[in-house]
Amino acid sequence: MTAPDLDPVLLSRLADVAVHVGLNLQPGQDLVLTAPVDSLPLVREIAASAYRAGAGIVTPLLSDDDIARARFRNAADASFDRAPDWLYRGMAQAFDSGAARMAVAGADPMALAAEDPAKVSRANKANSLAYKPALEKISTFEINWTIAAYPTPGWARQVFPDLPEDEAILKLADAIFSASRVTGADPVAAWKDHNAALRARSGWLNAERFDALHFTGPGTDLVVGLAEGHEWHGGASEAQNGVTCNPNIPTEEVFTTPHAQRVDGTVRATKPLSYNGALIEEIEMRFENGRAVEARSGKGETVLHNMIDSDEGARRLGEVALVPYSSPISQTGLLFYNTLFDENAACHIAMGQCYSKCFLDGASLSDDQIAAQGGNSSIIHVDWMIGGPDTDIDGIRADGSRVPVFRNGEWAN
Amino acid sequence: MTAPDLDPVLLSRLADVAVHVGLNLQPGQDLVLTAPVDSLPLVREIAASAYRAGAGIVTPLLSDDDIARARFRNAADASFDRAPDWLYRGMAQAFDSGAARMAVAGADPMALAAEDPAKVSRANKANSLAYKPALEKISTFEINWTIAAYPTPGWARQVFPDLPEDEAILKLADAIFSASRVTGADPVAAWKDHNAALRARSGWLNAERFDALHFTGPGTDLVVGLAEGHEWHGGASEAQNGVTCNPNIPTEEVFTTPHAQRVDGTVRATKPLSYNGALIEEIEMRFENGRAVEARSGKGETVLHNMIDSDEGARRLGEVALVPYSSPISQTGLLFYNTLFDENAACHIAMGQCYSKCFLDGASLSDDQIAAQGGNSSIIHVDWMIGGPDTDIDGIRADGSRVPVFRNGEWAN
Ligand SMILES: [Zn+2]
Ligand SMILES: [Zn+2]
Ligand SMILES: [Zn+2]
Ligand SMILES: [Zn+2]
Structure with a gap:
């Protein structure tokens, strides 16, 4: 061959x-x-x-x-x-x-x-x-x-x-x-524009400083508390060594750190998850105080349970990410069986380790400080897709007031 | 392709x-x-x-x-x-x-x-x-x-x-x-026989304990002093971790450590040497007191000179090995451009690092003791072929008497 x-x-x-x-x-x-x-x-x-x-x-x-x-x-x-x-x-x-x-x-x-x-x-x-x-x-x-x-x-x-x-x-x-935006004549310029668009979205979310996001959709009614001092990122990101890089090619998401103790409700996957060479389909989880207390799937349930039993942090969230349904990868209609693509086709959450980068001044925080602010730690970081054409998301402010973030799978503004 | x-x-x-x-x-x-x-x-x-x-x-x-x-x-x-x-x-x-x-x-x-x-x-x-x-x-x-x-x-x-x-x-x-002796039905048995034959040769050389070997042939008149307490090896060898292994598949050689200060005369390569992706052809060297004081080649002379200038030990010998002209790899008549094969088709010497294994009780010797007994050290170990159908070798005893080792490229006994 x-x-x-x-x-x-x-x-x-x-x-x-x-x-x-x-x-x-x-x-x-x-x-x-x-x-x-x-x-x-x-x-x-x-x-x-x-x-x-x-x-x-x-x-x-x-x-x-x-x-x-x-x-x-x-x-x-x-x-x-x-x-x-x-x-x-x-x-x-x-x-x-x-x-x-x-x-x-x-x-x-x-x-x-x-x-x-x-x-x-x-x-x-x-x-x-x-x-x-x-x-x-x-x-x-x-x-x-x-x-x-x-x-x-x-x-x-x-x-x-x-x-x-x-x-x-x-x-x-x-x-x-x-x-990966290499089909045009000037891919570097295309990435500059794309990074600017993602930065505008993360900038708005950072200005809003929501206390939590409320996801609703078929099988999903989930409140994801955001970590104290969380910071949204998307596209290019400056590493601690001073180099600004794009960690994913392609990327369509803006993402931040949820609060490991403040996730509650039910959530249903909108795409199968390919993990460790197996396919986990139709995942449903119920969270209480940040912990996945129930986890079912139509296929691959043993793999799913092994995964969330990797360690204590594997049952809690380390990332929440927003991707509109109209994003180019989503519009291919394909299931890629690969996180790099599938997570950039839909809003998603990740079980396990958080990114310290997704905190204000994150590089200066100790592990204990990150944990105190709600950052999760684990040996795993597994994204799974929860967004689709019917996904609505409200931003909940500290005073309880609500701001539309997504309507019908798209940015509300 | x-x-x-x-x-x-x-x-x-x-x-x-x-x-x-x-x-x-x-x-x-x-x-x-x-x-x-x-x-x-x-x-x-x-x-x-x-x-x-x-x-x-x-x-x-x-x-x-x-x-x-x-x-x-x-x-x-x-x-x-x-x-x-x-x-x-x-x-x-x-x-x-x-x-x-x-x-x-x-x-x-x-x-x-x-x-x-x-x-x-x-x-x-x-x-x-x-x-x-x-x-x-x-x-x-x-x-x-x-x-x-x-x-x-x-x-x-x-x-x-x-x-x-x-x-x-x-x-x-x-x-x-x-x-590699895998064409017969029982390769493991074939290797057992082959290892026994090589052990018989190295056993005879170890019993003789020659002070030096004298190589003669076209363009070659070289006395290779052997290190004090040298030990001949061939075929299977016990590593310090107690495991007996065959370091080369295939192997046809018996080999030991020359004395880094007692190599004198001229020697001509009998096969091209493939080194660092280049071919060095028609090598001729002259040794004085163990050191290659002249080195020429028909092709690849720059590579040859760079090689022996790698460090001080790169101009001295770390191995001398005996392979009869009738050995199966030699009889293919092929130049393999690969040391593993070409060194097992002809008597050879190696510039550079010696094997401490090729000393009596070598594992217990310090680097200083090995050097004192004539063992060479270098960052390189490069074998090149000096044996052919006309190669004669005499073993020289400490009392100066001589014993035929090779005649016309074959074991003399
Ligand atoms: Zn993500
Ligand atoms: Zn992720
Ligand atoms: Zn050798
Ligand atoms: Zn060698």
Whole structure:
């Protein structure tokens, strides 16, 4: 099997956008790049673009679904609680030394669907624990980082199951290029405009300083309290190292930190969630005082329960994000089975770790201060989609008065 | 371009031989596996075999020639003195924690032939320095390790330039499978016999305890003093962690440590040397008191000079190895442009670092003691081939008497 060649101009532009807009890689800065081995054509373009931008050393770490499956099918039971600690520790050291971080998304979302969910969950937990010191440098925005996407065969088959593989890949490539805003002649200018639009939205929300958001829609009646001193972000963001980066290519969301103790009501997913190689469909949760006290799903309920039992913080929210139904990714009508795309097609919430960035003066806050202001902590951060064409959102002020934020899935103003 | 599928039975046997004979991987032991991305079909088999053998975590680190070239063509000048220190440091930590090490050889030997040799040499030196702490654990045999080979398209094109690529790959695969002794029904038994034969040769040399070897042949009249307390090895070897492994698949050599101050005379290469992506042909060196005081080559002389100028030890010998002209790899008549194969087709010497293993009770010797007994140290270890059909070797005893070791390229007894 050979994958079809993608448009070389668009592929090269996507690499340039990932390096210059996504990372804003600085001269002399190292880059740690994780990617599925199937995304090698993009990885090569990214490496070239990064070196042209003056990168110190680009270190690609390529993963392979077949090798992952070889583990689940053959390894001794004890192996599933292990992780390559030395590699994750090394990544944390690289970030400490100033390296930037890029991930290429696009691995087959169903790669591990046939494997034992208990083993997958244990392995994932072990990896999350080992990765925590490195991931914290990302979630606290110590360094500039970004995620971009590549249409691997496994992903394309999943998104377009009825098309021949080559056609599916090219169609997914079109969706990626378009959502990543590289189809126009000047992608950097397009991103500048897009970032300005997102900044206007987050600016309005920061000026309003709502105490909570009230989501209503089919199966959903949820009040999400916002953390004390929360700050909304969207688009470009300045990392603590002073570099302004775009952490997601594409991105359509504005997002902030909910209050881990002040989430109440019921909420129903509007899209399936692809997690750990399995699909969780028709999620419904009920929250009391911030904690998910009930969690059901039509499919993948074991995976869902394993996920929210990862640790105490896994049952509480670490992010709430607003995306209009008219956003370009939503308008494709596709389910991407990939958080980078699906979370940018709908309003969403995330179980688990919050971003300290989403607090006023967040970089100066200690973990205890963040927790005191309502910021959640966990080894996981899993977004799931709760917005659709019928979603209404009210902003609730501290005095109890209400302001329309979304009506019928769109910004109310 | 798609590479042809190799015989799945032989590929799986090669993986099993690499894991069980090469590494002798122990239950629960982690594995750090470096490989060219083009060798993915073998890497997948190795991962499965390692997990079946009870591996803890297998961490594949896949490299790509295109990315390497992207660096040399695009990177800022300062980048060529940099290396991913965090990754090499991590590998050393993995070995300290008990991980085994496997490398899959087979990258295109000419991958960097068109790049600036000065930049290639600087980058290689930076990598060698960063890798040194990890490499020392290999060169001192702290852990079990091995190298096996895979016929990548780039390598196959180089070995069989006149064949269509698919045919070249299949032919190189045949040579690898055959030299790696996996074509018979019981490869493990074949390796047991082969290891016994090599042990008989090294046993005789250890009983003789020669003071020096005298190589003569076309262009060669070289006396190689042997280190005090040197020990010959060949085939299977017990690492300090107690695991008996076969560090090279294939292997045909018996080898020991020369005396870094007692090598004198002239020596001519019998095969080209592929080094850092360039070809060095018709090497001639003259040694005085162990040091290469003259070094010429018909092609690649700049690369040769950069190599022996890597550090002070790079001009002295760290290994001398005996391989009969009738050995199976030699009999293929092929130049493999790959040390793993070419060094097992001819008697050879190596510039640079010695193996502490090649001393009696070597694991208990300090660096200073090894140096005092004549062991060389360097950031490089580069084998080059000096044996052929006309090679004669005399063993010289401490009393000056001589014993025929090789006559006309073959063992004299
Ligand atoms: Zn989000
Ligand atoms: Zn999120
Ligand atoms: Zn050797
Ligand atoms: Zn050697």
